[in-house]
Amino acid sequence: MQNLIEIKGVRHAYRTDAGPLPVLDGLDVSVPEGGFVAVVGPSGCGKSTLTRLIAGLMKPDEGEVWLHGERVKGPRATVGMAFQNPVLLEWRTILKNVLLPLEIVPTKLSKKQAEERARFLLSLVGLEGFEDKRPSELSGGMRQRASLCRALIHQPDVLILDEPFGALDAFTREDLWQTMHRVKEREPFTAVLITHDLRESIFLADQVVVLSGRPARTQYVLDIPSNGPRTLDDLYTPEAAEQLNILRHQIQIAQGRAPAEEARS
């Protein structure tokens, strides 16, 4: 089966005053249609660069990024993005914020249909009744929920999530993880999630990619066997503990704290 996202041998370096700073060096990631891939790795290893590559906001120095069998050469309307900072527009209501992408992307929906869809998405993430509020009236978790709706409103092929839950408190975060599963059931999407949270990665994704330290390459890929939506209890099973263990060890290798040759027995 053809993968929806195919990243092959991507290399990229930022030009700085001190010479080129390589951030990505031989990166391979593939995400099948409907797949959910989490990317973890040490801080500053180029994870955000990866999201910008998929979104077409940047071109890699070397290697290829394919989306839906087409080479990504520039921004395209078929991605939805959500960041750690929800970046809602303060002067718009929540509903108008969610509708923003439809003002840019060509859509077949009428104004009324678009609004209905926005209301549906908002109710899906638990923001019913907040449509006419301003972002400043919402809590951080609620703003992040609204930001998710905005990323989904134009039915993007790919949802790019750059640490969207990173700034939230632990309880709100777990709440949002469950929301993600609920949304995916009703509104299937393909997603790439950048995260620092290993529990988050195994809870949400069906494949976790560990990047090495800078310059990043694909160091390890862990498949998470899934059967439908998960519950928080699934995080406290022996399997989950084993997965977390593997990932933690891989991160240590990536950070250079555990030499690769000292492999686990």
Next chain:
Amino acid sequence: MTVWKTVRGIGVPLIAVVVFLLFWEWLVWVNGWPKFKMAAPSDLPPAYERHWDLFLTMGWQTLWRTVLGLFLAVLFGTLLGMIMGFSRLMRDALYPLLVGFNAIPKATVVPIVALMFVGQHDFNTVLLAFMISFFPIAVSVSIGLSTLEPEYRDILRSLGASQATIFWKIALPKTLPEFFGALKVAVTLAFIGTNLMEIVSPHGRGLGALFDSGRTNSDFPLMFAVLIALAFLGIVLYYIVVALEKIFAGWAERAPG
């Protein structure tokens, strides 16, 4: 509750003005200052009465020239701010020039302008009001645009939006609170510009010229009456800006506490 709020909103500043006038009156009375040293508030109504026609025509001249200068400052300042906000190169190039220009006391510019455009009193006055007030607008717009978080851009850019769309949908509205903050400063500055020209240039018009004629005739009550009239115009214009701010950037206002 809302009625009480309105009463308080109007009443409190009004009471403050009355207290200030009483204090001023008392200061003149207790020191026994004669009229040619310092006018008291009670000297002002007769001064207005004597020169009411002049106040109306001169006040109008001052007002329209200030507003026109301010309007040009908004246009030019916003344009300059956009250029500096979007281009790092232009920002580096223009900032020293702009700061240097702003550092020149505008009183020294008055005779130069008056010589360059002899007899063009209206034009000169508008020019000075403009020159003195575009700086804060340009700086605030450029800062507002250059500090736009990259994620805001990315959200729209990833959808294929053009730079113009990003400007209209995000950059411009996001800069409005800073813009209005600067406009409040610019309003009062523009009055200073207008009056500098009116006072200094011979055969001037406007409230500045009226002030000057009060000075040559040692008519202290008239001079003070002009100052109060200027303050009044300044307050009116300031609150017009506040009202515009409420309409266009009211979202930026947070409930206190």
